[in-house]
Amino acid sequence: MKKVITRTVTRDFNFPSPSIIGKDGTIWIGTDKVGILLINPNGMLSDYFTEENGLESNDVWGITEDSKGRIWLGTYRGINIYDPQKERLYLLKFPGGSDVNNFRQIYQIGEDLLFVGMARGFSLIDLKTNTATFYNSQNSLGITTIFTGKKTQDGRIWMGSGSGILVFDPQANTLKNLKQSNGLSSDIVFVIKEDRKGQIWVCSDSGVHLFDSKGESMRTIDKSTGLMTDYTSMLFESSKGEIIIGGDVGFSILDPEQKTITHVSAKSGISLRRSTT
Structure with missing residues:
Protein backbone atom coordinates (compact mmCIF):
# COMPACT_ATOMS: atom_id res chain seq x y z
CA MET A 1 0.00 0.00 0.00
CA LYS A 2 1.36 3.41 -1.00
CA LYS A 3 1.35 6.22 1.59
CA VAL A 4 1.30 9.87 0.46
CA ILE A 5 1.93 12.46 3.20
CA THR A 6 0.01 15.66 2.38
CA ARG A 7 -0.68 17.35 5.75
CA THR A 8 -4.09 18.26 4.36
CA VAL A 9 -6.91 19.20 6.73
CA THR A 10 -10.04 17.23 5.82
CA ARG A 11 -13.29 17.17 7.76
CA ASP A 12 -13.32 14.53 10.48
CA PHE A 13 -16.61 15.60 12.05
CA ASN A 14 -20.22 15.70 10.83
CA PHE A 15 -20.24 15.36 7.04
CA PRO A 16 -16.95 13.90 5.76
CA SER A 17 -14.88 15.56 3.04
CA PRO A 18 -15.98 14.67 -0.51
CA SER A 19 -13.73 12.65 -2.79
CA ILE A 20 -13.84 10.90 -6.17
CA ILE A 21 -11.54 8.96 -8.45
CA GLY A 22 -11.73 10.50 -11.90
CA LYS A 23 -11.87 8.51 -15.13
CA ASP A 24 -8.14 9.20 -15.61
CA GLY A 25 -7.35 7.78 -12.15
CA THR A 26 -6.70 11.13 -10.45
CA ILE A 27 -7.99 11.30 -6.87
CA TRP A 28 -9.86 14.52 -6.01
CA ILE A 29 -10.34 15.28 -2.30
CA GLY A 30 -12.21 18.27 -0.88
CA THR A 31 -10.56 19.93 2.09
CA ASP A 32 -11.35 22.29 4.93
CA LYS A 33 -10.29 25.74 3.65
CA VAL A 34 -7.33 24.67 1.50
CA GLY A 35 -9.15 23.82 -1.74
CA ILE A 36 -8.84 20.56 -3.63
CA LEU A 37 -6.13 17.97 -3.01
CA LEU A 38 -5.12 16.16 -6.22
CA ILE A 39 -3.31 12.83 -5.98
CA ASN A 40 -1.84 10.86 -8.86
CA PRO A 41 -1.99 7.21 -7.77
CA ASN A 42 0.89 6.35 -10.10
CA GLY A 43 3.25 8.78 -8.38
CA MET A 44 4.15 9.92 -4.90
CA LEU A 45 3.43 13.62 -5.41
CA SER A 46 0.24 15.49 -4.56
CA ASP A 47 -0.89 18.97 -5.57
CA TYR A 48 -3.47 21.56 -4.58
CA PHE A 49 -6.15 23.37 -6.57
CA THR A 50 -7.03 26.58 -4.70
CA GLU A 51 -8.35 30.13 -5.01
CA GLU A 52 -4.90 31.16 -6.21
CA ASN A 53 -5.41 29.27 -9.46
CA GLY A 54 -9.08 30.06 -9.99
CA LEU A 55 -11.15 28.08 -7.48
CA GLU A 56 -14.07 30.18 -6.25
CA SER A 57 -13.70 29.05 -2.63
CA ASN A 58 -11.16 26.93 -0.75
CA ASP A 59 -13.92 25.17 1.22
CA VAL A 60 -15.12 22.42 -1.13
CA TRP A 61 -18.15 20.33 -0.14
CA GLY A 62 -19.12 18.51 -3.31
CA ILE A 63 -17.22 16.73 -6.10
CA THR A 64 -18.55 14.71 -9.02
CA GLU A 65 -17.60 13.84 -12.59
CA ASP A 66 -20.22 14.10 -15.34
CA SER A 67 -20.68 11.92 -18.45
CA LYS A 68 -18.33 14.20 -20.44
CA GLY A 69 -15.49 13.87 -17.93
CA ARG A 70 -15.93 17.36 -16.46
CA ILE A 71 -15.34 17.76 -12.71
CA TRP A 72 -17.99 19.68 -10.74
CA LEU A 73 -16.90 21.29 -7.46
CA GLY A 74 -19.49 22.61 -5.00
CA THR A 75 -18.22 25.41 -2.75
CA TYR A 76 -19.62 27.99 -0.36
CA ARG A 77 -19.62 30.63 -3.11
CA GLY A 78 -20.54 28.83 -6.31
CA ILE A 79 -19.88 25.78 -8.48
CA ASN A 80 -16.61 25.44 -10.37
CA ILE A 81 -16.55 23.17 -13.42
CA TYR A 82 -13.20 21.91 -14.64
CA ASP A 83 -12.97 20.69 -18.25
CA PRO A 84 -9.79 18.57 -18.54
CA GLN A 85 -9.97 18.42 -22.35
CA LYS A 86 -9.91 22.21 -22.66
CA GLU A 87 -7.92 22.66 -19.42
CA ARG A 88 -10.33 25.42 -18.44
CA LEU A 89 -12.15 26.24 -15.21
CA TYR A 90 -15.67 27.65 -15.36
CA LEU A 91 -17.88 29.21 -12.68
CA LEU A 92 -21.62 28.61 -12.27
CA LYS A 93 -23.65 30.94 -10.06
CA PHE A 94 -27.40 31.27 -9.69
CA PRO A 95 -29.09 34.69 -9.71
CA GLY A 96 -29.98 35.86 -6.21
CA GLY A 97 -26.70 36.48 -4.42
CA SER A 98 -24.75 34.49 -1.87
CA ASP A 99 -27.79 32.86 -0.23
CA VAL A 100 -28.51 30.71 -3.29
CA ASN A 101 -24.87 30.03 -4.17
CA ASN A 102 -23.86 28.24 -0.97
CA PHE A 103 -23.50 24.67 -2.21
CA ARG A 104 -22.94 21.27 -0.59
CA GLN A 105 -22.74 17.79 -2.14
CA ILE A 106 -23.09 17.16 -5.88
CA TYR A 107 -24.21 13.80 -7.27
CA GLN A 108 -24.89 12.45 -10.74
CA ILE A 109 -28.36 10.89 -10.41
CA GLY A 110 -28.92 10.29 -14.14
CA GLU A 111 -26.84 10.10 -17.29
CA ASP A 112 -27.21 13.86 -17.79
CA LEU A 113 -28.80 14.92 -14.48
CA LEU A 114 -27.01 16.32 -11.44
CA PHE A 115 -28.35 16.79 -7.92
CA VAL A 116 -26.91 19.69 -5.92
CA GLY A 117 -27.48 20.20 -2.21
CA MET A 118 -27.64 23.84 -1.13
CA ALA A 119 -27.93 26.03 1.94
CA ARG A 120 -31.53 26.99 1.00
CA GLY A 121 -32.72 23.82 -0.70
CA PHE A 122 -31.57 21.81 -3.71
CA SER A 123 -31.14 22.06 -7.47
CA LEU A 124 -31.44 19.69 -10.41
CA ILE A 125 -29.10 20.47 -13.31
CA ASP A 126 -30.06 19.01 -16.71
CA LEU A 127 -26.90 18.75 -18.81
CA LYS A 128 -28.82 17.95 -22.01
CA THR A 129 -30.84 21.15 -21.94
CA ASN A 130 -28.28 23.19 -19.97
CA THR A 131 -30.94 24.20 -17.46
CA ALA A 132 -31.01 24.26 -13.66
CA THR A 133 -34.11 24.16 -11.46
CA PHE A 134 -33.87 25.48 -7.90
CA TYR A 135 -36.23 24.17 -5.17
CA ASN A 136 -36.42 26.36 -2.08
CA ILE A 143 -35.60 23.38 6.04
CA THR A 144 -32.39 25.15 5.13
CA THR A 145 -29.26 23.16 4.27
CA ILE A 146 -29.60 19.94 2.25
CA PHE A 147 -26.41 17.89 2.14
CA THR A 148 -27.00 14.71 0.17
CA GLY A 149 -29.35 13.25 -2.43
CA LYS A 150 -30.13 9.86 -3.97
CA LYS A 151 -32.51 8.98 -6.81
CA THR A 152 -34.21 5.66 -6.10
CA GLN A 153 -35.55 3.08 -8.55
CA ASP A 154 -39.07 4.51 -8.41
CA GLY A 155 -37.82 7.92 -9.59
CA ARG A 156 -38.11 9.72 -6.28
CA ILE A 157 -35.19 11.69 -4.83
CA TRP A 158 -34.33 11.09 -1.17
CA MET A 159 -32.35 13.87 0.50
CA GLY A 160 -30.49 14.15 3.79
CA SER A 161 -30.38 17.35 5.84
CA GLY A 162 -29.97 18.62 9.36
CA SER A 163 -33.75 18.44 9.68
CA GLY A 164 -34.40 14.85 8.68
CA ILE A 165 -35.14 13.33 5.26
CA LEU A 166 -36.86 15.01 2.34
CA VAL A 167 -38.48 12.87 -0.35
CA PHE A 168 -39.14 14.65 -3.66
CA ASP A 169 -41.47 13.13 -6.27
CA PRO A 170 -40.73 14.82 -9.63
CA GLN A 171 -43.85 13.39 -11.27
CA ALA A 172 -46.27 14.64 -8.62
CA ASN A 173 -44.05 17.65 -7.77
CA THR A 174 -44.43 16.92 -4.06
CA LEU A 175 -41.93 17.23 -1.22
CA LYS A 176 -42.32 15.21 2.01
CA ASN A 177 -40.35 15.59 5.23
CA LEU A 178 -39.55 12.62 7.51
CA LYS A 179 -38.25 13.60 10.94
CA GLN A 180 -37.45 12.19 14.35
CA SER A 181 -40.85 13.38 15.52
CA ASN A 182 -42.54 10.87 13.19
CA GLY A 183 -40.24 7.90 13.75
CA LEU A 184 -36.84 8.65 12.18
CA SER A 185 -33.87 7.66 14.35
CA SER A 186 -32.31 11.15 14.06
CA ASP A 187 -32.80 14.44 12.26
CA ILE A 188 -29.10 14.54 11.31
CA VAL A 189 -28.81 12.56 8.05
CA PHE A 190 -25.35 12.00 6.54
CA VAL A 191 -25.82 9.38 3.80
CA ILE A 192 -28.71 7.81 1.86
CA LYS A 193 -28.15 4.65 -0.21
CA GLU A 194 -30.40 2.17 -2.03
CA ASP A 195 -29.40 -1.50 -2.15
CA ARG A 196 -30.03 -4.02 -4.93
CA LYS A 197 -33.33 -5.02 -3.31
CA GLY A 198 -34.59 -1.44 -3.38
CA GLN A 199 -34.22 -1.00 0.38
CA ILE A 200 -33.11 2.46 1.49
CA TRP A 201 -30.40 2.85 4.14
CA VAL A 202 -30.07 6.14 6.00
CA CYS A 203 -26.91 6.93 8.01
CA SER A 204 -27.20 9.35 10.93
CA ASP A 205 -25.55 10.23 14.23
CA SER A 206 -27.92 7.76 15.93
CA GLY A 207 -27.40 4.65 13.84
CA VAL A 208 -28.83 3.50 10.51
CA HIS A 209 -32.52 3.69 9.65
CA LEU A 210 -33.80 1.16 7.11
CA PHE A 211 -36.76 1.64 4.76
CA ASP A 212 -38.31 -0.97 2.45
CA SER A 213 -38.61 -0.54 -1.33
CA LYS A 214 -41.94 1.27 -0.90
CA GLY A 215 -40.36 3.83 1.41
CA GLU A 216 -41.97 2.43 4.55
CA SER A 217 -39.93 2.52 7.76
CA MET A 218 -38.67 -0.90 8.83
CA ARG A 219 -36.18 -0.64 11.69
CA THR A 220 -33.13 1.09 13.19
CA ILE A 221 -29.73 -0.57 13.49
CA ASP A 222 -27.45 1.00 16.11
CA LYS A 223 -24.89 0.18 18.75
CA SER A 224 -27.47 -1.51 20.94
CA THR A 225 -28.32 -3.93 18.10
CA GLY A 226 -24.76 -4.72 16.96
CA LEU A 227 -23.07 -1.77 15.23
CA MET A 228 -19.68 -0.55 16.46
CA THR A 229 -21.03 2.95 17.01
CA ASP A 230 -24.18 5.04 16.67
CA TYR A 231 -22.30 7.61 14.59
CA THR A 232 -22.51 6.41 10.96
CA SER A 233 -21.35 8.57 8.05
CA MET A 234 -20.50 6.14 5.21
CA LEU A 235 -22.28 3.17 3.61
CA PHE A 236 -21.96 1.03 0.51
CA GLU A 237 -23.02 -2.41 -0.74
CA SER A 238 -20.41 -5.01 -1.70
CA SER A 239 -20.60 -7.30 -4.74
CA LYS A 240 -21.75 -10.05 -2.36
CA GLY A 241 -24.67 -7.97 -1.10
CA GLU A 242 -23.01 -7.12 2.21
CA ILE A 243 -23.78 -3.70 3.66
CA ILE A 244 -20.63 -1.95 4.90
CA ILE A 245 -21.24 0.89 7.36
CA GLY A 246 -18.47 3.30 8.40
CA GLY A 247 -18.42 5.34 11.58
CA ASP A 248 -16.10 7.24 13.90
CA VAL A 249 -14.33 4.15 15.33
CA GLY A 250 -14.23 1.79 12.34
CA PHE A 251 -16.74 -0.01 10.15
CA SER A 252 -19.26 -2.82 10.40
CA ILE A 253 -20.02 -5.42 7.71
CA LEU A 254 -23.63 -6.62 7.70
CA ASP A 255 -24.33 -9.94 6.01
CA PRO A 256 -28.10 -10.08 5.36
CA GLU A 257 -28.00 -13.77 4.41
CA GLN A 258 -26.01 -14.99 7.41
CA LYS A 259 -27.56 -12.31 9.66
CA THR A 260 -24.19 -11.41 11.16
CA ILE A 261 -22.22 -8.21 11.77
CA THR A 262 -18.41 -8.17 11.56
CA HIS A 263 -16.53 -5.25 13.09
CA VAL A 264 -13.28 -3.78 11.73
CA SER A 265 -11.28 -1.03 13.41
CA ALA A 266 -7.78 0.44 13.29
CA LYS A 267 -7.13 -0.79 16.81
CA SER A 268 -7.99 -4.41 16.15
CA GLY A 269 -6.98 -4.65 12.51
CA ILE A 270 -9.07 -7.28 10.74
CA SER A 271 -9.55 -9.76 13.58
CA LEU A 272 -12.83 -8.79 15.20
CA ARG A 273 -15.85 -10.01 17.01
CA ARG A 274 -19.06 -11.13 15.36
CA SER A 275 -22.57 -10.55 16.57
CA THR A 276 -25.90 -11.68 15.16
CA THR A 277 -28.45 -9.18 13.91
Missing part, protein backbone atom coordinates in the same frame (compact mmCIF):
# COMPACT_ATOMS: atom_id res chain seq x y z
CA SER A 137 -37.10 24.01 0.84
CA GLN A 138 -36.64 26.85 3.32
CA ASN A 139 -39.79 28.54 2.07
CA SER A 140 -41.86 25.35 1.66
CA LEU A 141 -40.81 23.34 4.74
CA GLY A 142 -38.59 25.63 6.79
Whole structure:
Protein backbone atom coordinates (compact mmCIF):
# COMPACT_ATOMS: atom_id res chain seq x y z
CA MET A 1 0.00 0.00 0.00
CA LYS A 2 1.36 3.41 -1.00
CA LYS A 3 1.35 6.22 1.59
CA VAL A 4 1.30 9.87 0.46
CA ILE A 5 1.93 12.46 3.20
CA THR A 6 0.01 15.66 2.38
CA ARG A 7 -0.68 17.35 5.75
CA THR A 8 -4.09 18.26 4.36
CA VAL A 9 -6.91 19.20 6.73
CA THR A 10 -10.04 17.23 5.82
CA ARG A 11 -13.29 17.17 7.76
CA ASP A 12 -13.32 14.53 10.48
CA PHE A 13 -16.61 15.60 12.05
CA ASN A 14 -20.22 15.70 10.83
CA PHE A 15 -20.24 15.36 7.04
CA PRO A 16 -16.95 13.90 5.76
CA SER A 17 -14.88 15.56 3.04
CA PRO A 18 -15.98 14.67 -0.51
CA SER A 19 -13.73 12.65 -2.79
CA ILE A 20 -13.84 10.90 -6.17
CA ILE A 21 -11.54 8.96 -8.45
CA GLY A 22 -11.73 10.50 -11.90
CA LYS A 23 -11.87 8.51 -15.13
CA ASP A 24 -8.14 9.20 -15.61
CA GLY A 25 -7.35 7.78 -12.15
CA THR A 26 -6.70 11.13 -10.45
CA ILE A 27 -7.99 11.30 -6.87
CA TRP A 28 -9.86 14.52 -6.01
CA ILE A 29 -10.34 15.28 -2.30
CA GLY A 30 -12.21 18.27 -0.88
CA THR A 31 -10.56 19.93 2.09
CA ASP A 32 -11.35 22.29 4.93
CA LYS A 33 -10.29 25.74 3.65
CA VAL A 34 -7.33 24.67 1.50
CA GLY A 35 -9.15 23.82 -1.74
CA ILE A 36 -8.84 20.56 -3.63
CA LEU A 37 -6.13 17.97 -3.01
CA LEU A 38 -5.12 16.16 -6.22
CA ILE A 39 -3.31 12.83 -5.98
CA ASN A 40 -1.84 10.86 -8.86
CA PRO A 41 -1.99 7.21 -7.77
CA ASN A 42 0.89 6.35 -10.10
CA GLY A 43 3.25 8.78 -8.38
CA MET A 44 4.15 9.92 -4.90
CA LEU A 45 3.43 13.62 -5.41
CA SER A 46 0.24 15.49 -4.56
CA ASP A 47 -0.89 18.97 -5.57
CA TYR A 48 -3.47 21.56 -4.58
CA PHE A 49 -6.15 23.37 -6.57
CA THR A 50 -7.03 26.58 -4.70
CA GLU A 51 -8.35 30.13 -5.01
CA GLU A 52 -4.90 31.16 -6.21
CA ASN A 53 -5.41 29.27 -9.46
CA GLY A 54 -9.08 30.06 -9.99
CA LEU A 55 -11.15 28.08 -7.48
CA GLU A 56 -14.07 30.18 -6.25
CA SER A 57 -13.70 29.05 -2.63
CA ASN A 58 -11.16 26.93 -0.75
CA ASP A 59 -13.92 25.17 1.22
CA VAL A 60 -15.12 22.42 -1.13
CA TRP A 61 -18.15 20.33 -0.14
CA GLY A 62 -19.12 18.51 -3.31
CA ILE A 63 -17.22 16.73 -6.10
CA THR A 64 -18.55 14.71 -9.02
CA GLU A 65 -17.60 13.84 -12.59
CA ASP A 66 -20.22 14.10 -15.34
CA SER A 67 -20.68 11.92 -18.45
CA LYS A 68 -18.33 14.20 -20.44
CA GLY A 69 -15.49 13.87 -17.93
CA ARG A 70 -15.93 17.36 -16.46
CA ILE A 71 -15.34 17.76 -12.71
CA TRP A 72 -17.99 19.68 -10.74
CA LEU A 73 -16.90 21.29 -7.46
CA GLY A 74 -19.49 22.61 -5.00
CA THR A 75 -18.22 25.41 -2.75
CA TYR A 76 -19.62 27.99 -0.36
CA ARG A 77 -19.62 30.63 -3.11
CA GLY A 78 -20.54 28.83 -6.31
CA ILE A 79 -19.88 25.78 -8.48
CA ASN A 80 -16.61 25.44 -10.37
CA ILE A 81 -16.55 23.17 -13.42
CA TYR A 82 -13.20 21.91 -14.64
CA ASP A 83 -12.97 20.69 -18.25
CA PRO A 84 -9.79 18.57 -18.54
CA GLN A 85 -9.97 18.42 -22.35
CA LYS A 86 -9.91 22.21 -22.66
CA GLU A 87 -7.92 22.66 -19.42
CA ARG A 88 -10.33 25.42 -18.44
CA LEU A 89 -12.15 26.24 -15.21
CA TYR A 90 -15.67 27.65 -15.36
CA LEU A 91 -17.88 29.21 -12.68
CA LEU A 92 -21.62 28.61 -12.27
CA LYS A 93 -23.65 30.94 -10.06
CA PHE A 94 -27.40 31.27 -9.69
CA PRO A 95 -29.09 34.69 -9.71
CA GLY A 96 -29.98 35.86 -6.21
CA GLY A 97 -26.70 36.48 -4.42
CA SER A 98 -24.75 34.49 -1.87
CA ASP A 99 -27.79 32.86 -0.23
CA VAL A 100 -28.51 30.71 -3.29
CA ASN A 101 -24.87 30.03 -4.17
CA ASN A 102 -23.86 28.24 -0.97
CA PHE A 103 -23.50 24.67 -2.21
CA ARG A 104 -22.94 21.27 -0.59
CA GLN A 105 -22.74 17.79 -2.14
CA ILE A 106 -23.09 17.16 -5.88
CA TYR A 107 -24.21 13.80 -7.27
CA GLN A 108 -24.89 12.45 -10.74
CA ILE A 109 -28.36 10.89 -10.41
CA GLY A 110 -28.92 10.29 -14.14
CA GLU A 111 -26.84 10.10 -17.29
CA ASP A 112 -27.21 13.86 -17.79
CA LEU A 113 -28.80 14.92 -14.48
CA LEU A 114 -27.01 16.32 -11.44
CA PHE A 115 -28.35 16.79 -7.92
CA VAL A 116 -26.91 19.69 -5.92
CA GLY A 117 -27.48 20.20 -2.21
CA MET A 118 -27.64 23.84 -1.13
CA ALA A 119 -27.93 26.03 1.94
CA ARG A 120 -31.53 26.99 1.00
CA GLY A 121 -32.72 23.82 -0.70
CA PHE A 122 -31.57 21.81 -3.71
CA SER A 123 -31.14 22.06 -7.47
CA LEU A 124 -31.44 19.69 -10.41
CA ILE A 125 -29.10 20.47 -13.31
CA ASP A 126 -30.06 19.01 -16.71
CA LEU A 127 -26.90 18.75 -18.81
CA LYS A 128 -28.82 17.95 -22.01
CA THR A 129 -30.84 21.15 -21.94
CA ASN A 130 -28.28 23.19 -19.97
CA THR A 131 -30.94 24.20 -17.46
CA ALA A 132 -31.01 24.26 -13.66
CA THR A 133 -34.11 24.16 -11.46
CA PHE A 134 -33.87 25.48 -7.90
CA TYR A 135 -36.23 24.17 -5.17
CA ASN A 136 -36.42 26.36 -2.08
CA SER A 137 -37.10 24.01 0.84
CA GLN A 138 -36.64 26.85 3.32
CA ASN A 139 -39.79 28.54 2.07
CA SER A 140 -41.86 25.35 1.66
CA LEU A 141 -40.81 23.34 4.74
CA GLY A 142 -38.59 25.63 6.79
CA ILE A 143 -35.60 23.38 6.04
CA THR A 144 -32.39 25.15 5.13
CA THR A 145 -29.26 23.16 4.27
CA ILE A 146 -29.60 19.94 2.25
CA PHE A 147 -26.41 17.89 2.14
CA THR A 148 -27.00 14.71 0.17
CA GLY A 149 -29.35 13.25 -2.43
CA LYS A 150 -30.13 9.86 -3.97
CA LYS A 151 -32.51 8.98 -6.81
CA THR A 152 -34.21 5.66 -6.10
CA GLN A 153 -35.55 3.08 -8.55
CA ASP A 154 -39.07 4.51 -8.41
CA GLY A 155 -37.82 7.92 -9.59
CA ARG A 156 -38.11 9.72 -6.28
CA ILE A 157 -35.19 11.69 -4.83
CA TRP A 158 -34.33 11.09 -1.17
CA MET A 159 -32.35 13.87 0.50
CA GLY A 160 -30.49 14.15 3.79
CA SER A 161 -30.38 17.35 5.84
CA GLY A 162 -29.97 18.62 9.36
CA SER A 163 -33.75 18.44 9.68
CA GLY A 164 -34.40 14.85 8.68
CA ILE A 165 -35.14 13.33 5.26
CA LEU A 166 -36.86 15.01 2.34
CA VAL A 167 -38.48 12.87 -0.35
CA PHE A 168 -39.14 14.65 -3.66
CA ASP A 169 -41.47 13.13 -6.27
CA PRO A 170 -40.73 14.82 -9.63
CA GLN A 171 -43.85 13.39 -11.27
CA ALA A 172 -46.27 14.64 -8.62
CA ASN A 173 -44.05 17.65 -7.77
CA THR A 174 -44.43 16.92 -4.06
CA LEU A 175 -41.93 17.23 -1.22
CA LYS A 176 -42.32 15.21 2.01
CA ASN A 177 -40.35 15.59 5.23
CA LEU A 178 -39.55 12.62 7.51
CA LYS A 179 -38.25 13.60 10.94
CA GLN A 180 -37.45 12.19 14.35
CA SER A 181 -40.85 13.38 15.52
CA ASN A 182 -42.54 10.87 13.19
CA GLY A 183 -40.24 7.90 13.75
CA LEU A 184 -36.84 8.65 12.18
CA SER A 185 -33.87 7.66 14.35
CA SER A 186 -32.31 11.15 14.06
CA ASP A 187 -32.80 14.44 12.26
CA ILE A 188 -29.10 14.54 11.31
CA VAL A 189 -28.81 12.56 8.05
CA PHE A 190 -25.35 12.00 6.54
CA VAL A 191 -25.82 9.38 3.80
CA ILE A 192 -28.71 7.81 1.86
CA LYS A 193 -28.15 4.65 -0.21
CA GLU A 194 -30.40 2.17 -2.03
CA ASP A 195 -29.40 -1.50 -2.15
CA ARG A 196 -30.03 -4.02 -4.93
CA LYS A 197 -33.33 -5.02 -3.31
CA GLY A 198 -34.59 -1.44 -3.38
CA GLN A 199 -34.22 -1.00 0.38
CA ILE A 200 -33.11 2.46 1.49
CA TRP A 201 -30.40 2.85 4.14
CA VAL A 202 -30.07 6.14 6.00
CA CYS A 203 -26.91 6.93 8.01
CA SER A 204 -27.20 9.35 10.93
CA ASP A 205 -25.55 10.23 14.23
CA SER A 206 -27.92 7.76 15.93
CA GLY A 207 -27.40 4.65 13.84
CA VAL A 208 -28.83 3.50 10.51
CA HIS A 209 -32.52 3.69 9.65
CA LEU A 210 -33.80 1.16 7.11
CA PHE A 211 -36.76 1.64 4.76
CA ASP A 212 -38.31 -0.97 2.45
CA SER A 213 -38.61 -0.54 -1.33
CA LYS A 214 -41.94 1.27 -0.90
CA GLY A 215 -40.36 3.83 1.41
CA GLU A 216 -41.97 2.43 4.55
CA SER A 217 -39.93 2.52 7.76
CA MET A 218 -38.67 -0.90 8.83
CA ARG A 219 -36.18 -0.64 11.69
CA THR A 220 -33.13 1.09 13.19
CA ILE A 221 -29.73 -0.57 13.49
CA ASP A 222 -27.45 1.00 16.11
CA LYS A 223 -24.89 0.18 18.75
CA SER A 224 -27.47 -1.51 20.94
CA THR A 225 -28.32 -3.93 18.10
CA GLY A 226 -24.76 -4.72 16.96
CA LEU A 227 -23.07 -1.77 15.23
CA MET A 228 -19.68 -0.55 16.46
CA THR A 229 -21.03 2.95 17.01
CA ASP A 230 -24.18 5.04 16.67
CA TYR A 231 -22.30 7.61 14.59
CA THR A 232 -22.51 6.41 10.96
CA SER A 233 -21.35 8.57 8.05
CA MET A 234 -20.50 6.14 5.21
CA LEU A 235 -22.28 3.17 3.61
CA PHE A 236 -21.96 1.03 0.51
CA GLU A 237 -23.02 -2.41 -0.74
CA SER A 238 -20.41 -5.01 -1.70
CA SER A 239 -20.60 -7.30 -4.74
CA LYS A 240 -21.75 -10.05 -2.36
CA GLY A 241 -24.67 -7.97 -1.10
CA GLU A 242 -23.01 -7.12 2.21
CA ILE A 243 -23.78 -3.70 3.66
CA ILE A 244 -20.63 -1.95 4.90
CA ILE A 245 -21.24 0.89 7.36
CA GLY A 246 -18.47 3.30 8.40
CA GLY A 247 -18.42 5.34 11.58
CA ASP A 248 -16.10 7.24 13.90
CA VAL A 249 -14.33 4.15 15.33
CA GLY A 250 -14.23 1.79 12.34
CA PHE A 251 -16.74 -0.01 10.15
CA SER A 252 -19.26 -2.82 10.40
CA ILE A 253 -20.02 -5.42 7.71
CA LEU A 254 -23.63 -6.62 7.70
CA ASP A 255 -24.33 -9.94 6.01
CA PRO A 256 -28.10 -10.08 5.36
CA GLU A 257 -28.00 -13.77 4.41
CA GLN A 258 -26.01 -14.99 7.41
CA LYS A 259 -27.56 -12.31 9.66
CA THR A 260 -24.19 -11.41 11.16
CA ILE A 261 -22.22 -8.21 11.77
CA THR A 262 -18.41 -8.17 11.56
CA HIS A 263 -16.53 -5.25 13.09
CA VAL A 264 -13.28 -3.78 11.73
CA SER A 265 -11.28 -1.03 13.41
CA ALA A 266 -7.78 0.44 13.29
CA LYS A 267 -7.13 -0.79 16.81
CA SER A 268 -7.99 -4.41 16.15
CA GLY A 269 -6.98 -4.65 12.51
CA ILE A 270 -9.07 -7.28 10.74
CA SER A 271 -9.55 -9.76 13.58
CA LEU A 272 -12.83 -8.79 15.20
CA ARG A 273 -15.85 -10.01 17.01
CA ARG A 274 -19.06 -11.13 15.36
CA SER A 275 -22.57 -10.55 16.57
CA THR A 276 -25.90 -11.68 15.16
CA THR A 277 -28.45 -9.18 13.91
